[in-house]
Amino acid sequence: MRHKILRITAIFALTLIFSWGIFQPAALALTDEQSLLAEVWRIVNRAYLDETFNHQNWWFVREGFLKRDLTSREETYDAIREMLGSLDDPYTRLLPPEQYRSLQTSTAGELTGVGLQISKDNQSQSLQIIAPIEGSPAATAHLQPRDRIIAIDGLPTEDLTLDEAANHMRGPIGTKVVLTIVRGEEAPQDIPLVRDVVNLNPVFTRLARISEDLTVGYIRLSQFNANAASEVSDAIKTFEQQNVNGYILDLRNNPGGLLSGGIDIARQWLDDGKIVYTFDRRGVVDDFEATGSALTDAPLVILVNEGTASASEILAGALQDNRRAQLVGSKTFGKGLIQSLFDLSDGSGLIVTVAKYKTPANHDINRLGIRPNQTVPLANLARDQVGTEQDTQYQAAIDLLSQSMVMASAP
Structure with a gap:
């Protein structure tokens, strides 16, 4: 009888193990889109200045975004921007390949566009000019530090990220972009700029x-x-x-x-x-x-x-x-x-x-x-x-x- 009980116990234990193997969720391979998002998450997790990650559980943030059905690279970029946005840090941001190449070219001494360095105020969410680049279309138009850009070609900037705003100001040489500027307490004014090569001889x-x-x-x-x-x-x-x-x-x-x-x-x-x-x-x-x-x-x-x-x-x-x-x-x-600046796999x-x-x-x-x-x-x-x-x-x-x-x- 004792041996029978032992055999039943062993079978029961094996059944539990087998059943656990069936119902335990296997570690699923990440899709290419999920892998890119996870790559960004790991870099931030390792390097970001604020180890509280804006007072949120950064691991839970990752898990939430990985559950999304990301079917295109643009959807993944949007998800990454949203994930980074939870840090409430306008300087931590994603640069898609074209923008990344543009930044590298700028750092090396060349640039095309209107020639503005911009920032975003965390409290007011206003887009403001740090400085126009010497000799650029923005400098020629006498744009000044602390000027606020409230619209780009009529599109309000309040909900734009820095990179989205910069992307709207980019375009082929010779094309026009209109910035709506507020200076101090003055009324808004539309400033037309013609995109051009910006000489970055420093x-x-x-x-x-x-x-x-x-x-x-x-x-x-x-x-x-x-x-x-x-x-x-x-x-x-x-x-x-x-x-x-x-x-x-x-x-x-x-x-x-x-x-x-x-x-x-x-x-x-x-x-x-x-x-x-x-x-x-x-x-x-x-x-x-x-x-x-x-x-x-x-x-x-x-x-x-x-x-x-x-x-x-x-x-x-x-x-x-x-x-x-x-x-x-x-x-x-x-x-x-x-x-x-960190290179990403794509x-x-x-x-x-x-x-x-x-x-x-x-x-x-x-x-x-x-x-x-x-x-x-x-x-x-x-x-x-x-x-x-x-x-x-x-x-x-x-x-x-x-x-x-x-x-x-x-x-």
């Missing part, structure tokens, strides 16, 4: 002989692309051969770009000192320092405004905090977050906020910006008036350099 220079005692090397840096650091270095070396005794570095309307560019250019002005601190999601601190290879020790004034953002603020903050330069102009934009790209930074004096400038040493208002200038006598901020910089020459020559 550096413009001019030698200015102010007096017998002061010769100034003027460097206007429009963005931090792959060429920026080498071109600024070449400009400084050329000015040193011309015996300049003061510099003006114009970072107005420079929306940033490559972090490495800001660090490398800071090193061209500093022999020692911290340049920037970065913090990842675990609070791990990394820092970047000068390497003892400054190209000049001549006095330096930096021009900044509301369009000075990101890598420009890293550079300006480093030189201000190390007392290497004085800042003139108006408070900067206030973007203290760092993004990394040729698209993913931009993810991976760190935040602070200046050498431990200032967190995100949403706060950097205050200049000397605040100087500036009226609208024509393109050919920038860096001239009509440019009040430029003239204030010249006055500071003149004073430094007087002080240097005093007994």
Whole structure:
């Protein structure tokens, strides 16, 4: 009897195991569309700055989206955008292949379009201009930092992501796009722009002989692309051969770009000192320092405004905090977050906020910006008036350099 019970128990146990094998859901292979979504999820899960993922269970988010019936790549892109949107971070976003190639080309120094760097305010959801690119159709139309774009060809921008807005502003060279702009408390106005090739040569220079005692090397840096650091270095070396005794570095309307560019250019002005601190999601601190290879020790004034953002603020903050330069102009934009770019398997790209930074004096400038040493208002200038006598901020910089020459020559 005892053996019979044991046999029945064994059979029952085997039946349970067999039944569990039947009813236990097998790990199903992911479709190509699900695999791409899961790839994006893994990158964000590993690298995103906020480990709370905007106070939500990131695993549950993944499971919810993988249950969707994704039948096309466009549906998958929409699902990925929705998933990333739950982070409430306009800088973490998907770039489909065409947009990704455009960004890579822009970083390398070329671009087509209207020439705008844009941002989205998390609180108001308004699309605003960080800065127009020097020489672009947007700059020619006198669009300004902090201008709000409320419509593109009549399409309201409130519910558009950054990339959707950028995509609406792209198009064939010679075609027209109309931006509806609000500036401050003024009434909305329609600004027609004709898309064109945007020259991204990041550096413009001019030698200015102010007096017998002061010769100034003027460097206007429009963005931090792959060429920026080498071109600024070449400009400084050329000015040193011309015996300049003061510099003006114009970072107005420079929306940033490559972090490495800001660090490398800071090193061209500093022999020692911290340049920037970065913090990842675990609070791990990394820092970047000068390497003892400054190209000049001549006095330096930096021009900044509301369009000075990101890598420009890293550079300006480093030189201000190390007392290497004085800042003139108006408070900067206030973007203290760092993004990394990730390749995806289908040729698209993913931009993810991976760190935040602070200046050498431990200032967190995100949403706060950097205050200049000397605040100087500036009226609208024509393109050919920038860096001239009509440019009040430029003239204030010249006055500071003149004073430094007087002080240097005093007994």
